[in-house]
Amino acid sequence: MVMKRRLAALAAMALLLLSCVSFSSGTRAAPEPAADNSGRWNDGDSRTVAEQVIADALNQRWISKWENAGMVPTVSVGMIVNKSHEHISVQAFVKDIERALLNSGRVEFVAPDAGPKSGASEDNEPRPDLVMAGVINTIHEQEEGKAVTVYRIDLELIETESSMKVWTIEKKVRKIIER
Numbered sequence: 681m682v683m684k685r686r687l688a689a690l691a692a693m694a695l696l697l698l699s700c701v702s703f704s705s706g707t708r709a710a711p712e713p714a715a716d717n718s719g720r721w722n723d724g725d726s727r728t729v730a731e732q733v734i735a736d737a738l739n740q741r742w743i744s745k746w747e748n749a750g751m752v753p754t755v756s757v758g759m760i761v762n763k764s765h766e767h768i769s770v771q772a773f774v775k776d777i778e779r780a781l782l783n784s785g786r787v788e789f790v791a792p793d794a795g796p797k798s799g800a801s802e803d804n805e806p807r808p809d810l811v812m813a814g815v816i817n818t819i820h821e822q823e824e825g826k827a828v829t830v831y832r833i834d835l836e837l838i839e840t841e842s843s844m845k846v847w848t849i850e851k852k853v854r855k856i857i858e859r
Contacts, residue, residue, distance in 0.1 A: 719857035721768045721831055729833055729851050730776035737812075737837060738786050742846035746809075747786075755781055755837075756790045756808035764818035764831065777812065810837050810846065827857040 737743075746753040757777050762768045782789050790808040814835035821828045830852055837847040 719827065719829065719855040720766060721764070721853070721855075723772065725831070725853050726769075726773045726776050729853060730773065730780045733833070733835055733849055733851055734777060734780035734784060736849055737847050738784050740847050742810075742837065743786065753787050753809045754790045754806065755787045755810045755812065757781075758811040758813040760813060760835070761815045764816050765820055766818065768816055770816070773816070808840055810839055812837050825859045827859065829855045829857075831855070 743753065757774050760770050760774055760777075762770045778789060781787055790806050812835055814833065817832045817834070819830045819832065831854075833849075833851040833853075835849050835851075836845050838844070839846050
């Protein structure tokens with residue numbers, strides 16, 4: 681009889697403890713297309729802007745100098761600074777730019793921080809012909825139940841030998857959030 685009471689009490693405590701535990705479940709979402717639920721910069725914006733920027737860069741006159749000489753320019757992505765009011769993964773944006781550059785087949789890519797290889801002197805390290813750099817800014821406005829954020833991405837391509845700017849672009853992404 682005592683054993684039955686103990687088992688009943690133990691079962692009741694177990695049920696009580698289980699009723700306090702919250703079980704949550706998650707589902708995987710396909711990365712394509714990126715949902716824009718927050719009105720903030722997201723991976724879809726990063727990928728789209730990178731592809732558009734590189735498409736523009738590779739259709740400008742600077743690249744014909746290299747192609748007419750039968751050469752393929754080497755490019756590196758340098759410093760891209762986030763000066764926006766929110767966290768933006770600049771590293772992810774840089775990777776999207778690198779991917780778009782590599783996939784174009786029109787340039788060769790030099791990793792900016794690959795470091796010296798064992799046995800290689802500093803003079804033997806590949807140097808890029810061009811370096812891409814830039815900044816990400818935001819302008820945030822709010823009026824009558826709407827919040828508008830404009831992401832402004834300014835990028836430029838600089839020839840390393842001459843320090844000449846050979847290409848520049850300003851790309852804007854506008855986000856409207858209705859409250």
